[in-house]
Amino acid sequence: MPGPTQLRGTSSAFGAAGLPDPHGVGGEVTAEVVGILSYNLKDYGKSAVATRRQQHELLRFERPDVLCLQEIWDDSDDLSVLGRHVATIAEALGMRGMAVPARRSHCHMAILWRPEFAALSQRSHGLTLWHGLGVVQLDIGAPVPLRVAVTHLAPWDPEQRLADVRTITGLLSDPAAATVIAGDWNSFGADHTYDPEPDWSQLAPHKVWRHVRWSDAPDTAPRADRRPAELLRRSGLHDAAPHLGAPWQATGGHMGADLSRRLDAFWTTRPQALRGYHVIDTSAARLLSDHLPIRIDLDPTALGTGSAGSR
Structure with missing residues (x-):
């Protein structure tokens, strides 16, 4: 099985401290890495054709090895439109993919990967989840298979988000498996020193309850729900x-309808394999979706050992 190809980086890439940044002069990669990108497309399919084509161009430029997508629109009963949308994206990028239906929403998901990678298994979980969870196990030429998952947590209900994560961790937290979970978490990071408490006065009062820990006392100051x-x-x-010590950067809120938050994140059982993280924050990306794409680069040779280097 062919190994990962060299990838093109961007100027906003952030390499792991003490490790060689794979992005050299001019954005060219100097070491073999696997690039995984996560992107909430904002109603792809309901959006204008021109917007979709520009999103294809953005993704072609990034050349990810694996791509996790949220918000692919299909409100048909048989979800036939979802399959066509995923096929269109896969053809535009020269990738293979699987559609991940959202059973309680019209905003579906997908995982795509390079055709050189063999998909060893594909699973979709959705009955108890707000949007769902897609999981593919890939042979990328590494010592062990890479398990990649995509999810999208509930936008309005903190308790549903926590319930979804209970299911996700139950399915995917096995330390023996090399796992990456990409998602629009609609939530906050665990550590308030990294993901600061937002200025709740900037959000309409009727929306605040969607994001905070519930209190029966109405005068209690709002506090971000970090439980997921x-x-x-x-x-x-x-x-x-x-984990990489990357400077904090929001992935949502740039269109003005939401708080400036890091809604999107990658979680992994192999932190020692991380070689870079960045938010694709360009003028084009800011116009194409209410989420900015995020990317990690992994060293496939470091996937064979268990979780280490906790921060």
Whole structure:
């Protein structure tokens, strides 16, 4: 099985401290890495054709080895449109993919990968989850298979988000498996020193309850509900951005309808394999979706050992 190809980086890439940054002069990669990108497309399919084509161009430029997508629109009963949308994206990028239906929403998901990678298994979980969970196990030429998952937590209900993460960790927290979970978590990081408490006065009062810990006392100051991220952390998973010490950067809120938050994140059982993290924050990306794409680079030779290097 062919190994990972060399990838093109961007100027915003952040390499692991004490490790060679794979991105050399001019954005060229100087070491073999596997690039995984996560992107909430904001109603792909309901959006304009021109917007979709520009999103294809953005993704072609990034050339990910694995791509995790959220918000692919299909409100048909048989979800036939979802399959066509995923096929269109796969053809545009020269990738293979699986659609991940969202059983309680019209906003579906997908995972795509390079055709050189063999998909050893594909699973979709959705009955108890708000949107769902897609999982593919890939042979990328590494010492062990790479398990990649995509998810999208509930936008309005903190209790549902926590319940979803209970299911996700139950399925994917096995330290023996090399796992990366990409998602729009609609939530906050576990550590308030990295993901600061937002200025709740900037959000319409009727929306605040969607994001905070409930209190029966109406005058209680709002406090971000960090339980989903804390459960992921206690289950042995590692949040890529703070693990690498990357400067905090929002992935949502740039369109003005939401708080400036890091909604999107990668969690992994192999933090020692992380070689880079960045938010794709360009003027084009800011116009194409209410989420900015995020990317990690992994060293496939470091996937064979268990979780280490906790922060």
